[in-house]
Amino acid sequence: MALSREEIYSKVQGVLVDALGVDEEEVTPKSRISADLGAESIDYLDILFRLEKAFTTDPTKPFKIPRGELFPENLEALQSDERFVKDGKITPDGIAEMKKRLPFADFSELEKNPTAEAAQSLLTVDAITNYLVSKLG
Amino acid sequence: MGNRHSAFGNDLMRWIWIDRFAEFHSGVSAVAIKNVSLAEEHLHDVYPAYPIVPHSLIIEGMAQTAGILVGEARQFREKVILAKIGKATFHRLVRPGDTIAYRAKIDQLSDAGASISGTVTLGSNGPADAAIAEIEIMFSHIDKNLAGLSFPEHNFVFTEQFTDLLKTYRDSAGISI
Numbered sequence: 001m002a003l004s005r006e007e008i009y010s011k012v013q014g015v016l017v018d019a020l021g022v023d024e025e026e027v028t029p030k031s032r033i034s035a036d037l038g039a040e041s042i043d044y045l046d047i048l049f050r051l052e053k054a055f056t057t058d059p060t061k062p063f064k065i066p067r068g069e070l071f072p073e074n075l076e077a078l079q080s081d082e083r084f085v086k087d088g089k090i091t092p093d094g095i096a097e098m099k100k101r102l103p104f105a106d107f108s109e110l111e112k113n114p115t116a117e118a119a120q121s122l123l124t125v126d127a128i129t130n131y132l133v134s135k136l137g
Numbered sequence: 138m139g140n141r142h143s144a145f146g147n148d149l150m151r152w153i154w155i156d157r158f159a160e161f162h163s164g165v166s167a168v169a170i171k172n173v174s175l176a177e178e179h180l181h182d183v184y185p186a187y188p189i190v191p192h193s194l195i196i197e198g199m200a201q202t203a204g205i206l207v208g209e210a211r212q213f214r215e216k217v218i219l220a221k222i223g224k225a226t227f228h229r230l231v232r233p234g235d236t237i238a239y240r241a242k243i244d245q246l247s248d249a250g251a252s253i254s255g256t257v258t259l260g261s262n263g264p265a266d267a268a269i270a271e272i273e274i275m276f277s278h279i280d281k282n283l284a285g286l287s288f289p290e291h292n293f294v295f296t297e298q299f300t301d302l303l304k305t306y307r308d309s310a311g312i313s314i
Contacts, residue, residue, distance in 0.1 A: 019223075042220040046275055049245040049252045067249060 003136060009129045015050040016125065019043055029126045044071045051128075055136065063136075070131050071123070072101040079116060090114040098122070104130035153298055154198035155239060158306035159261065164210040166242040169202040169302075170261050175233035190231040192270075195257055196222060199272045203241035203253040205299055207276050210246055213300070215278040220250065223273035229259070231269060236261050250277040 003011075013027045020037050033039045039047070048065055055063040067073070075098075078084045084094030095114060099107060105127040110118050155169040173180070173190055180188040200219050208217045231237060241255040252275045258266035 042275060042277060045250050045277065046221060046223065046252065048249075049247075049275075052245065067247070 005129065005133055008132050008136065009125070011054045012051070012125060012129050012132065015047060015054055019046040019050050027125055029124070029129070031125045032121045033123045033125070033128070034120055047071075047128075051132070055132065065135075070128065075101070075119075085116065088115065090116065090119060102127065104128075104134060151298060153201065153302075154194055155201050155302065158302060159238070161206075161209075161303065161306050161310075164243065164246070166240065167202055167206040168241075169198070169239045171198055171237045171239070173231060173233050173235045173237065177233075180233060188233050190235075190237070192225070192227055195227070195231065195237070195270055196225055196272055196274075198237065199239050199241060199255045199257060199270075200274055201299065202239040203243075203255060203274055204276060205303060206241050206243060207246065207251040207253065209303060210243065210251075211278075217251075218277045218279060219274065220277040221275040223252075223275060225270060225272045227270045228268050231259070235259055237269065238266065240264065248278060250275060252276075 009029070013024060016022065016027050016033075016037060017024055020039055020043060022037050026037065031037055033044075033047075048070065051070075052063050052065055057063075078094065078097060081094075084091055084097055090098070090110070091114075095107065095111060098110075098119065099105075102122055105122040106124070107122070110122060155171050158167060158169050160166070160168040175188060177190075179194055180190060183189055183191050200222075204217050204219065208215075236259070238258045238261050239255060240258070241253050243251060243253055245252045252273070255272045255274070256264070257269040257272065258264065259269050260266040
């Protein structure tokens with residue numbers, strides 16, 4: 001029985017409220033996990049665990065999110081690679097590389113303004129929902 | 138960790154807030170017991186005229202119980218670091234002469250870390266004892282040789298005194314190590 005996008009979004013909202021201690025109203029589709037909802041590095045693991053728990057329907061076949069698939073690791077290594085970041089701006093190669101790591105995120109804003117700061121804004125509630133829709137659909 | 142010495146040369150208290158394991162189910166759950174003594178220095182920190190175990194040390198006891206459970210589940214391959222206290226709800230104060238039971242259960246365990254939920258009860262009769270607290274904790278795993286980075290020793294749960302606690306449990310339960 002596949003979940004609808006609304007059902008998935010609703011569970012994601014619940015997870016973020018529990019993991020980050022924010023109010024439900026603060027969690028909107030465009031909310032950025034870090035900039036808007038205040039997630040810190042340990043919170044990402046908490047969010048991951050809670051998502052796995054929330055979307056496990058059969059305890060003998062738990063839903064697992066492979067490490068690095070939702071929250072890519074070692075993104076900092078990209079910053080020091082001149083092919084990807086030059087003079088503080090992300091190169092087209094850099095954007096392509098990030099699209100590989102975060103295929104479920106919306107890159108339209110980043111493409112208009114390819115700075116490292118704008119890259120922080122890729123992880124939104126929508127992006128997480130998109131990822132889960134693709135995994136569970 | 139281990140013993141620290143005061144200016145007078147005598148040993149300060151060890152930083153261990155559980156006394157023994159009552160139950161240990163590898164990779165699943167554990168129960169540790171602590172007997173509270175008026176001789177403990179920290180009981181006099183909160184209300185000088187009314188000694189209680191500070192809530193922070195109850196959380197520490199749970200973190201130690203759960204940290205050993207999580208570490209043992211992966212044969213102490215990694216360092217287990219207390220990373221986040223998700224929830225800590227307290228229902229009563231704990232006084233000298235009380236016995237505290239920490240029951241920890243692994244909810245999630247992976248390469249990256251673990252999440253545990255625990256309950257703290259008064260007495261050592263079992264889960265139906267009076268509730269002291271409910272605590273949720275997240276641990277992070279760090280490979281022992283993480284890229285040459287160094288972390289303060291007191292971040293890590295495991296010193297011999299903690300693994301000795303496990304050994305004592307196993308010996309008395311008749312299980313060989």
